[in-house]
Structure formats: structure tokens, C-alpha cells
Amino acid sequence: MALLQRGRCCGAAATTSLRRLVLGPQGRVCESHVCSQYRASSSLPDEKKEFLQNGPDLQDFVSGDFSDKSMWAEYKGNLKRQKGERLRLPPWLKTEIPIGKNYNKLKSTLRSLNLHTVCEEARCPNIGECWGGGEYATATATIMLMGDTCTRGCRFCSVKTAKNPPPLDLNEPYNTAKAIAEWGLDYVVLTSVDRDDILDGGAEHFAKTVSHLKERNSKILVECLTPDFRGDLKAVEKVALSGLDVYAHNVETVPELQRKVRDPRANFKQSLQVLKHAKKVQPDVISKTSIMLGLGETDEQVYSTMKLLREADVDCLTLGQYMQPTKRHLKVEEYVTPDKFKHWEKVGNELGFHYTASGPLVRSSYKAGEFFLKNLVEKRKTKVI
Amino acid sequence: MDVLLFFSSEDKVTVHFINRDGDKLTAEGKVGDSLLDVVVDKNLDIDGFGACEGTLACSTCHLIFEDHIFEKLDAITDEEMDMLDLAYGLTETSRLGCQICLKKFMNNMTVRVPEAVADARQSIDMSKNS
Numbered sequence: 001m002a003l004l005q006r007g008r009c010c011g012a013a014a015t016t017s018l019r020r021l022v023l024g025p026q027g028r029v030c031e032s033h034v035c036s037q038y039r040a041s042s043s044l045p046d047e048k049k050e051f052l053q054n055g056p057d058l059q060d061f062v063s064g065d066f067s068d069k070s071m072w073a074e075y076k077g078n079l080k081r082q083k084g085e086r087l088r089l090p091p092w093l094k095t096e097i098p099i100g101k102n103y104n105k106l107k108s109t110l111r112s113l114n115l116h117t118v119c120e121e122a123r124c125p126n127i128g129e130c131w132g133g134g135e136y137a138t139a140t141a142t143i144m145l146m147g148d149t150c151t152r153g154c155r156f157c158s159v160k161t162a163k164n165p166p167p168l169d170l171n172e173p174y175n176t177a178k179a180i181a182e183w184g185l186d187y188v189v190l191t192s193v194d195r196d197d198i199l200d201g202g203a204e205h206f207a208k209t210v211s212h213l214k215e216r217n218s219k220i221l222v223e224c225l226t227p228d229f230r231g232d233l234k235a236v237e238k239v240a241l242s243g244l245d246v247y248a249h250n251v252e253t254v255p256e257l258q259r260k261v262r263d264p265r266a267n268f269k270q271s272l273q274v275l276k277h278a279k280k281v282q283p284d285v286i287s288k289t290s291i292m293l294g295l296g297e298t299d300e301q302v303y304s305t306m307k308l309l310r311e312a313d314v315d316c317l318t319l320g321q322y323m324q325p326t327k328r329h330l331k332v333e334e335y336v337t338p339d340k341f342k343h344w345e346k347v348g349n350e351l352g353f354h355y356t357a358s359g360p361l362v363r364s365s366y367k368a369g370e371f372f373l374k375n376l377v378e379k380r381k382t383k384v385i
Numbered sequence: 386m387d388v389l390l391f392f393s394s395e396d397k398v399t400v401h402f403i404n405r406d407g408d409k410l411t412a413e414g415k416v417g418d419s420l421l422d423v424v425v426d427k428n429l430d431i432d433g434f435g436a437c438e439g440t441l442a443c444s445t446c447h448l449i450f451e452d453h454i455f456e457k458l459d460a461i462t463d464e465e466m467d468m469l470d471l472a473y474g475l476t477e478t479s480r481l482g483c484q485i486c487l488k489k490f491m492n493n494m495t496v497r498v499p500e501a502v503a504d505a506r507q508s509i510d511m512s513k514n515s
Contacts, residue, residue, distance in 0.1 A: 083406065084430065153437025155445055161437035163464060260433075260502040263443055264471040328425060330433040 098128030142189040150193035152263035158325035177212035189365040191225035203235035207242035247278040248288035254301040290364040292322040296333040321360040420482035439483035444472035446482035449497040
């Protein structure tokens with residue numbers, strides 16, 4: 001509390017001297033205003049002074065206590081957006097600031113090898129957890145191939161966009177393989193931006209990275225989260241046959257909201273075809289997709305989408321909360337509660353998905369899914385076909 | 386607090402935006418600012434506007450202009466046309482806001498923000514091209 005009072009005195013003195021230094025001819029007009037401001041603050045009503053004295057301390061802000069899980073059910077804030085409103089972040093979405101040895105080590109390794117992660121580019125809230133290693137001490141990162149600039153501007157994604165991004169780094173497949181081998185990662189997710197400016201959408205580049213990786217370390221499990229290659233199934237085939245274990249492609253949202261949420265060059269049918277085709281050319285591969293909730297979809301729409309995905313023989317599904325990355329992007333229409341996510345997880349399991357990862361902070365390559373998938377892929381490998 | 390009384394107002398342009406829900410938003414920009422700059426800098430409440438940050442890689446800044454303003458706009462480039470073609474609800478006087486820079490003759494013009502998509506509450510028949 002003393003901190004506050006001391007601060008006020010110092011601040012006032014500083015303001016006075018600053019006033020004389022910075023303001024020129026306009027100074028006279030501002031001067032009186034600042035003067036009166038200063039005078040007003042030192043004559044606060046007693047009850048205000050008391051209010052400030054009993055208010056939060058610096059300690060409260062740096063104590064590191066996160067919202068108690070038991071309090072989530074009591075959260076009274078608005079969860080469904082009203083017109084003109086911007087929803088506040090509910091407590092179950094508040095995460096730790098990423099710090100730590102593992103996090104820093106990963107960050108410097110990436111920079112030195114000139115690699116990009118979608119974790120950083122798309123501002124993932126789990127970056128601290130995944131890079132930090134979590135409970136199983138398996139640091140996971142999702143490497144973004146083909147640069148950090150995309151040729152599409154979807155309204156949910158903050159990855160940089162340009163009409164003609166810089167050309168591909170031809171050393172990237174080799175460097176990526178080398179880096180991952182250096183880390184000793186046993187599960188890696190490779191993803192990329194959309195490169196509509198390249199003839200095959202970057203499929204060859206993608207496939208080469210996977211095969212280099214498998215060459216260096218045949219035991220490594222590779223998941224590829226690919227673009228839709230504009231529906232070019234030959235490109236899908238190239239990646240599917242590169243030796244990967246999991247083929248992932250995100251449908252992002254229900255069919256009714258595709259046009260609003262994604263770039264118009266993307267659509268549900270095309271994305272579903274990508275997933276179906278990957279399975280067709282490589283039956284051993286595990287297919288995976290992801291949906292964001294909170295963009296205005298209804299429960300019926302989500303359920304029917306899940307059914308459609310299961311019918312297309314998609315093996316794994318992840319559901320997460322959409323969070324608005326910058327002010328240029330779509331506002332969050334609804335914050336779905338953790339209980340609701342658990343409900344969708346149950347529905348997914350009932351529908352027959354091998355795995356349904358569902359939670360507010362779950363993302364397509366969230367670590368929990370990887371751990372499970374690792375088991376799943378191992379199981380499949382040892383099964384006699 | 387407005388001490389900018391002696392600031393020249395000759396390069397200021399006022400634009401009215403009719404939002405998707407019918408609300409009228411009025412904002413002021415400088416000559417040379419793009420309409421996207423105005424929307425972003427003035428924090429106008431237009432959902433998902435300018436996703437690609439003005440790099441002609443999306444059509445989220447699609448705006449509909451009044452006829453007499455549209456005629457006087459600079460000619461459209463091929464790159465803008467490619468993206469504009471993908472926009473929902475295209476009209477004869479549509480342009481992408483990131484490519485239109487404010488000029489004095491635009492003062493007090495009204496632009497309309499078109500619907501981004503058909504009413505999402507209607508379910509779509511999956512047999513059609515989604």
C-alpha cells in the first residue's frame with residue numbers, strides 16, 4: 001500500500017518537470033489541464049483513498065495463483081456473445097506465461113536452424129506446456145514448413161499472409177530432418193502454410209521432409225497436418241505415400257460456417273476428399289481432423305459434422321475453443337464450457353472415433369493426443385494384417 | 386481534450402460504413418489511408434475484416450460503393466479482381482477496401498459492408514457443393 005502512495009508523489013514531480021521539457025507552444029493549454037489533474041489526485045475523497053489502499057497489491061499480480069478449477073463452475077461471466085460485445089476470457093482458458101529451460105532451449109535451436117513453428121506464428125496458448133515438456137517430459141513442437149507466410153487469409157488465423165511469399169528454402173527438408181534428429185524427439189508434427197503459388201502446393205517439399213526424417217530415424221513417428229492442396233489429389237497422394245504415420249487435415253468448422261470462417265478457396269467437401277483419399281492410397285495411415293468450437297455453430301451442426309467425418313473413416317478428431325488472435329479476426333461467438341467439451345468427447349467415442357481429444361485448449365497437435373496416438377500407431381504396427 | 390484546433394483539416398476524409406447488421410459507423414481518415422487502414426485504426430466493429438492485412442490474399446475487406454463514387458475509383462488490377470471474384474455477395478460496385486485509398490472526393494461517402502455468408506442459421510444440403 002505504501003508503494004502506491006510513494007508512487008503518486010514521485011509521479012507528480014516527474015510530471016511537472018516533464019511538462020516543462022516536452023510541451024512547446026501548446027504547453028500552455030495542456031499545462032493547466034495537467035496541473036488541475038495533479039491537484040485533483042491529491043485531494044481524493046477519503047473513501048477513494050481507502051478503496052485504493054485496500055485494493056490489490058503488486059504481490060497479488062505476481063503470486064502465480066491460477067484460477068482454481070473448482071471455481072470454474074461458478075464463473076458468472078457471459079459465455080455467449082451479444083451484439084456489439086466482446087466476450088471476456090473465462091478462467092479455464094487462462095494459461096501460464098511460457099518460461100523455462102526447455103522452452104528456451106527449443107526456441108534457440110529453432111532459430112539457429114532457421115525453422116518456423118506454427119506454435120509461435122499462430123500464437124498458440126499451449127506453447128508453454130508443449131515446449132516445456134509437460135508431465136511426460138516429451139517436448140513437442142509442430143514445425144511449420146515452407147516458411148511463415150501463407151497465400152490465404154482465413155478469418156480465424158493470424159499467420160502472415162502474402163500474395164507471393166518468399167520462395168521455398170530447398171535445404172529445408174534436410175535441415176528439418178537434422179534438427180529433429182538433434183532433439184531426439186520421438187513424435188513430431190509437420191505442418192505447413194498454404195502455398196497456392198507453387199504448382200503442387202508444396203507436396204513434394206513436404207514428402208521429401210518426411211522421407212529424410214524417416215531415413216535418419218526410422219523409429220520416429222511423424223504426423224503431417226497438410227493443406228488441401230486446392231483439391232489436387234495427386235499432391236495428397238504424394239504426401240500420403242511419403243512414409244508418414246498420421247495424415248491430418250483440418251476441416252476447421254461445420255459445413256454451414258465454412259464460407260464465413262475459412263478462405264473461400266477452402267470448403268468442407270474438398271477437405272473431406274483429402275482425408276478420404278489419403279486413406280485410399282495408404283490404408284495403413286491414421287487420418288485425423290480438427291474442429292474449432294465457438295464460432296456460432298449449433299449442437300446439431302456439430303453432431304452431424306462428426307457423423308460425416310466418421311462416415312469418411314476419419315480415425316481421430318480433436319475439438320478446441322476458437323480464440324480470436326487479433327482484432328482483424330472473427331470475434332468469439334461463444335466460450336464453450338469444459339463440461340460441454342467433455343460431452344463432445346463422449347459423443348466422439350460413441351460414434352467410434354479411435355480417439356477424440358476435446359477441451360478448450362486442445363489443438364490439432366496438442367501433446368495429450370500425441371501420447372495416445374503413439375500407443376495407437378504402435379498397436380497398429382504390431383497387429384497382424 | 387482537443388488542442389489540435391490549429392491542425393489543418395484539409396486532408397481529412399469522413400467515411401460512413403453501413404455494417405452488416407444495419408448500424409452506421411462513421412470514421413475519419415487521412416487522404417492516402419486505405420479503407421482497411423480506417424477500419425483497423427479506428428477500431429470499427431466489423432467482424433473479420435482484413436484477415437490478410439491488405440496483401441490481396443483474401444476478400445474479407447469487400448465493400449460496396451455508391452455508384453457516383455465507384456465510377457471515380459482507380460481502375461481495378463488483375464490481382465484485386467482475382468480475389469474480389471471470390472467474395473460473397475459480389476455487386477456491380479464492389480471493391481476490396483484495402484486497395485481503395487481515401488481521396489478528397491470521397492468525403493462523406495457511404496460504403497456498405499456486405500454479408501460475409503448466407504445466414505448461418507440455415508442448414509445446407511450436403512449434396513450441393515458446400
